[in-house]
Amino acid sequence: xxxxxxxxxxxxxxxxxxxxxxxxxxxxxxxxxxxxxxxxxxxxxxxxxxxxxxxxxxxxxxxxxxxxxxxxxxxxxxxxxxxxxxxxxxxxxxxxxxxxxxxxxxxxxxxxxx
Amino acid sequence: xxxxxxxxxxxxxxxxxxxxxxxxxxxxxxxxxxxxxxxxxxxxxxxxxxxxxxxxxxxxxxxxxxxxxxxxxxxxxxxxxxxxxxxxxxxxxxxxxxxxxxxxxxxxxxxxxxxxx
Numbered sequence: 001x002x003x004x005x006x007x008x009x010x011x012x013x014x015x016x017x018x019x020x021x022x023x024x025x026x027x028x029x030x031x032x033x034x035x036x037x038x039x040x041x042x043x044x045x046x047x048x049x050x051x052x053x054x055x056x057x058x059x060x061x062x063x064x065x066x067x068x069x070x071x072x073x074x075x076x077x078x079x080x081x082x083x084x085x086x087x088x089x090x091x092x093x094x095x096x097x098x099x100x101x102x103x104x105x106x107x108x109x110x111x112x113x114x
Numbered sequence: 115x116x117x118x119x120x121x122x123x124x125x126x127x128x129x130x131x132x133x134x135x136x137x138x139x140x141x142x143x144x145x146x147x148x149x150x151x152x153x154x155x156x157x158x159x160x161x162x163x164x165x166x167x168x169x170x171x172x173x174x175x176x177x178x179x180x181x182x183x184x185x186x187x188x189x190x191x192x193x194x195x196x197x198x199x200x201x202x203x204x205x206x207x208x209x210x211x212x213x214x215x216x217x218x219x220x221x222x223x224x225x226x227x228x229x230x231x
Binding site: 034036041042043044045046049089101102103104105106107 | 118120148156157158160163205207209219220221222223224225227
């Protein structure tokens with residue numbers, strides 16, 4: 001079936017380095033993607049989103065890249081800080097009805113080493 | 115930004131009792147709210163989609179008589195776990211979406227941790 005998944009379940013990076021979290025999706029009709037950050041015991045927090053008509057979008061210290069050719073999505077975090085330690089989920093929606101839930105990937109745990 | 119609250123944040127109940135969890139959008143009207151369940155170290159699993167003024171749409175495998183959802187207003191949705199059992203213990207998270215299109219960001223609540231003894 002259609003799915004959204006992640007390449008790496010865990011990622012450890014040194015404080016100050018850049019982090020790259022990857023996500024693969026299989027539904028070619030997917031047209032809206034979101035990255036969420038979830039800290040332990042809390043709900044997901046919106047980080048950044050991107051539409052399928054874009055291939056890059058930048059936020060504060062974060063960049064999302066979308067490669068529709070290979071159905072790949074990535075989240076880049078610049079100058080990773082201890083506060084970035086969390087689980088990161090990619091999510092997508094693709095229904096034309098406009099009232100559809102998000103499909104979440106499995107998540108990647110980012111651990112920042114001080 | 116948009117704020118979504120959940121109440122209670124934690125609840126412990128005895129097996130066989132019912133528990134109600136509230137989800138509120140504090141500074142916007144949410145035409146659609148979603149309820150998720152999350153097991154430890156797992157991703158979010160959608161349980162149901164709740165639209166104000168209409169019946170909730172449940173995902174396959176989710177018992178609607180077990181998990182009662184009421185979207186009474188544009189700022190409040192409730193999830194009631196009826197006749198709770200230990201296997202219902204989980205982290206329940208709601209989200210709310212402002213607009214009608216999927217491009218409107220979903221804002222998540224802080225979650226409710228349910229423990230059924």
